[in-house]
Amino acid sequence: MKKRLFTPGPTPVPENVMLRMAAPIIHHRNPEFMEILTRVHEDLKYLFRTTQPVVVLSCSGTGGMEATISSLFKQGDKVITVNAGKFGERWGELVRIFTGNCIEEKVAWGSAIQPERLAELLKEHPDAKGVCLTHSETSTGTAADIQTLTALIREQSDALVLVDGITAVGAHEFHFDDWGVDICITGSQKGLMMPPGLALVAVSERAQDIIKGQRMTQYYLSLKHALKAHAGDDTPFTPAVSLVIGLDEALQMIKAEGIENIWKRHESLADACRQGCNALGMKLFSNSPSFAVTPVWLPEGVKWSAFNKALKNSNGITVAAGQDDYKDKIFRISHLGFYDELDMLTVIGGIERALKEINFPFEIGAGVSAVQKAFLGN
Numbered sequence: 001m002k003k004r005l006f007t008p009g010p011t012p013v014p015e016n017v018m019l020r021m022a023a024p025i026i027h028h029r030n031p032e033f034m035e036i037l038t039r040v041h042e043d044l045k046y047l048f049r050t051t052q053p054v055v056v057l058s059c060s061g062t063g064g065m066e067a068t069i070s071s072l073f074k075q076g077d078k079v080i081t082v083n084a085g086k087f088g089e090r091w092g093e094l095v096r097i098f099t100g101n102c103i104e105e106k107v108a109w110g111s112a113i114q115p116e117r118l119a120e121l122l123k124e125h126p127d128a129k130g131v132c133l134t135h136s137e138t139s140t141g142t143a144a145d146i147q148t149l150t151a152l153i154r155e156q157s158d159a160l161v162l163v164d165g166i167t168a169v170g171a172h173e174f175h176f177d178d179w180g181v182d183i184c185i186t187g188s189q190k191g192l193m194m195p196p197g198l199a200l201v202a203v204s205e206r207a208q209d210i211i212k213g214q215r216m217t218q219y220y221l222s223l224k225h226a227l228k229a230h231a232g233d234d235t236p237f238t239p240a241v242s243l244v245i246g247l248d249e250a251l252q253m254i255k256a257e258g259i260e261n262i263w264k265r266h267e268s269l270a271d272a273c274r275q276g277c278n279a280l281g282m283k284l285f286s287n288s289p290s291f292a293v294t295p296v297w298l299p300e301g302v303k304w305s306a307f308n309k310a311l312k313n314s315n316g317i318t319v320a321a322g323q324d325d326y327k328d329k330i331f332r333i334s335h336l337g338f339y340d341e342l343d344m345l346t347v348i349g350g351i352e353r354a355l356k357e358i359n360f361p362f363e364i365g366a367g368v369s370a371v372q373k374a375f376l377g378n
């Protein structure tokens with residue numbers, strides 16, 4: 001059976017990217033590799049919309065978050081984190097480990113922090129050294145207005161703006177330089193159409209200056225080390241050579257499509273996915289939906305285990321479960337990275353087949369028809 005992955009990381013990897021990575025391994029000090037790494041560094045700037053360095057770390061996205069917190073802050077530094085789901089919660093866990101002074105703002109799952117609330121927090125904590133945000137909160141499929149939030153932070157304080165862009169980069173419009181973001185992180189297995197294993201971290205000039213002055217509390221996951229090597233288009237340790245080569249291929253695809261077109265494609269796939277779910281009588285979970293992943297309430301009477309089994313075993317489709325309190329209540333359909341319009345027909349068609357298998361009443365073809373209409377008009 002054909003396997004079809006609709007999870008928000010890992011995401012599908014195009015054949016040309018896999019083939020590039022299947023070539024015989026080369027040495028990382030070999031000029032051929034140095035040339036590839038230099039090009040990857042340059043193309044990552046295109047992706048993040050920045051002239052600042054974007055370092056390549058050999059770890060998953062969380063490693064990029066850990067390197068950020070440990071490289072920018074010291075014990076006692078006050079950092080505001082926004083917890084609107086699993087990944088915002090992770091920012092708080094990291095801050096508590098490395099500074100012990102976390103102001104965590106909890107936001108209801110399915111919602112994003114409102115600028116007015118963040119303004120209040122900044123007033124209450126004028127000594128905050130940083131604010132940690134999540135652009136697309138993957139656990140709740142919810143997008144935050146990073147442009148507005150960043151403008152507000154820059155206006156009201158000197159706090160650094162740290163953005164977990166792990167499922168937003170390559171899905172949502174994002175301008176690192178123009179918006180005034182200080183750190184943005186993504187991971188290879190999300191919008192970049194790559195297997196897991198790399199974290200990419202963009203670092204502003206302001207953040208670079210602070211990092212230079214900090215005492216290192218970590219050796220391997222250190223942005224200080226990574227930035228120093230980056231200046232010579234190098235990495236401090238043996239990089240994940242094959243993944244960097246795959247990333248070179250993926251970035252060529254991204255440049256060929258054009259970043260603005262990629263943002264538009266994700267918006268349109270997300271819209272069609274939501275319309276397909278609505279047409280099947282399924283309620284959407286988020287009130288500020290991400291373009292990377294669509295979270296959907298399981299309909300009354302539909303058990304996650306039976307639904308997931310029907311999707312996977314009979315149709316080869318993997319979607320993501322809900323997390324924590326929403327474990328058996330919602331599921332999440334990803335359209336992040338290497339997806340097109342026909343993929344949305346496939347996943348909504350697969351969901352129809354699974355619902356039919358478990359005897360959930362609905363009008364056959366209603367979801368697929370809504371997806372067709374979303375793309376083709378009425």
Ligand SMILES: *Cc1c(COP(=O)(O)O)cnc(C)c1O
Nearest residue numbers: 009060061062087138166167187
């Ligand atoms: C996947 C994800 C992470 C964690 O990345 P890993 O690669 O699993 O370490 C962090 N934040 C968001 C928003 C994510 O989607």
